[in-house]
Amino acid sequence: MVKKSMFSNPLHVGRPNVGDRDRFLERINGALDRLWLANNGPLVREFEARVAEMAGTEHCVPVANATTGIQIAAKAAGLQPGDEVIVPSFTSPATPHALQWVGLVPVFCDVEATTANADPEHVEQLIGPKTRAIVGVHVFGRPCEIDQLSKLAEWHGIPVLFDAAQAVGCTYKGKPVGGFGSAEIFSFHATKYVNSFEGGAIVTNDERIASQARVMRNLGLDDNRETVACGINGRMTEAAAAMGLTSLEAMEAFMEINRENHESYRDGLAGLPGVKVYEQADEERANHQYVVIEVDAATAGIHRDAVQAALTEHNVLARPYFHPGCHMIDPYRGRPDVHTPLPLPRTEALCERVLSLPTGTAVGPAEIAAVCEIIRDACAGA
Known part of the structure; x- marks a missing residue:
């Protein structure tokens, strides 16, 4: 029989991976020397390019966290308060919370027993006159039925977003997760195997969504620092990007x-x-x-x-x-x-x-x- 208290220290799910500490500190010292710690600094821009390359997408918009990323992506896709969004119930509460927080109505679908991902047949049954989007979730990193959900969205003229928080570095039919649907959202939270302390990214091939997301995450300011939309502070910091770059290398x-x-x-x-x-x-x-x-x-x-x-x-x-x-x-x-x-x-x-x-x-x-x-x-x- 196993003895009591086999582990003197707790064994956690999602213990952070650190990577090359010296390389991380080198990046942090560079940010301190530049006195550029936030507001789309060089490390954030480098992280943006690296994530886009990994995901095989034209655009990447780093954000403070994946929850903010879902909210910004939903608004950039044109969703309005009161719109219904079909989302699987078997997911982190963060997924529907992000939608409800910006006034959307999550309508929960069932999952496939073998994959734990959204059941496309049930999604189709739930589509009604108030449905304005589908949100698929790649549960435990296994991509959901992207093709079927995308076809449903196309038939009904609505966008499909993918919560890819757990699927960084994964593939679907040989292609990197990230470039499907209107946009996908990655998480780089500390519990993820690739982390930026806290952070996320919206990846997309839709230039309009990317452009609007950049403005929305930056208090509604454009590149000339003129207010052109309603936005929030959803920006990633240089420290987070330093950790993210170091983590991507490992x-x-x-x-x-x-x-x-x-x-x-x-x-x-x-x-x-x-x-x-x-x-x-x-x-x-x-x-x-x-x-x-x-x-x-x-x-x-x-x-x-x-x-x-x-x-x-x-x-x-x-x-x-x-x-x-x-x-x-x-x-x-x-x-x-x-x-x-x-x-x-x-x-x-x-x-x-x-x-x-x-x-x-x-x-x-x-x-x-x-x-x-x-x-x-x-x-x-x-």
Whole structure:
């Protein structure tokens, strides 16, 4: 049996990756020497170019965070308060919150059981006279059904945006995530495998959206510092860009560590009844940023929550991403007539099974083996 408190220090999901500290400090010192710390400095512009190159897009608009990015992208795409936007319920609350905060109405769709991404058939059922956009989410970095959602949007003459917060560096049908739909939004939050402390980016091939987004993130000011629109302070700082550039330089190494960790978890849990490791799409480049297991209580003989409790006893802070579904939290559950016109059985079932495990540079084979042992002991003792 595994001993109590196997880890003296907590093992977190989303522990930050740091990269080359000396290179980061060199960039910070350069910013200090220039006395240029904000307002679209040279590091932000360099980060912008690097992200656009990675995403294969004509435009990148760095922003303070992905939440702000979603809001700006939605407004740049022409959405107005009161417009309905179809979005999967199985996502971070940040996605619908960003929409609701600017007056949009999230209408939650169900997901596909195998991919955890938006079910295009359900999306089609939900499109009504007030629908003005679709927001797809690349859950756990696995791209959603981009082609199907894009076709639906085209048929109905509405934009489709993609919350690509978890899909930096991934591909869809061999093409980099970033250039699909009207725009995609990346997150470079500290918990992401590529981070800028806090930050995000809107990537797009639509010059109009990019131009409007640049103005909106800059208090509505154009390049001549004249107010031409209503905007907010959504700018990225030089310090954030310094970290982002340093992190991008280590992206391939981080991705390889994540891939190896994913394989170690898969091997360590192989053959355990009712427990499976969530897989990425075949023949696609995946960042493996999240290691997610699904616990089928009927087969495993133990509920996901009990597995999480067993891990917590040993200082392994696994997280039930995402639980509950967004349609079951405030402020949305109080208005099911507005936000959720149909049941979402696959979302609700999935929310009871998933558990995200620690990965990234903070863990290695020994830690993963111990985590797998805790999970196996929990299942055996159920």
